[in-house]
Amino acid sequence: MKRFFVLAFTIVVLFACNKQKEETFCTTATVLFMGDPAADGLGWVLYADSSRSLYYVPSNLPASFKKVGLGVNVCLYKTAEKINCFCAAPPNKYFITSIKPL
Numbered sequence: 001m002k003r004f005f006v007l008a009f010t011i012v013v014l015f016a017c018n019k020q021k022e023e024t025f026c027t028t029a030t031v032l033f034m035g036d037p038a039a040d041g042l043g044w045v046l047y048a049d050s051s052r053s054l055y056y057v058p059s060n061l062p063a064s065f066k067k068v069g070l071g072v073n074v075c076l077y078k079t080a081e082k083i084n085c086f087c088a089a090p091p092n093k094y095f096i097t098s099i100k101p102l
Helices: 003-015
Strands: 025-033 045-049 055-058 071-082 090-102
Touching: 045 071, 055 071
Parallel strands: 055 090
Antiparallel strands: 025 045, 025 071, 045 055, 071 090
């Protein structure tokens, strides 16, 4: 019985230490509002290029940065949380670690 508990404890410790590390990256982006999330919009979005094909939906955009067309330098990482939308592939939310206006 004692061996069972030692083995179970060891397995729990090994799996607990196998957490995925967040990879933070930095980019320049433009802040845009893409519709009310209650009406299937994406809310506040950071577009990383002018063609609007690469975007990030932040989970913690400060109120002072919620200005359409504002250019920002932003560092963020992808979370496991998904956006609630009727999308073919719902995008992930991103957590902002630092943000500055251009």
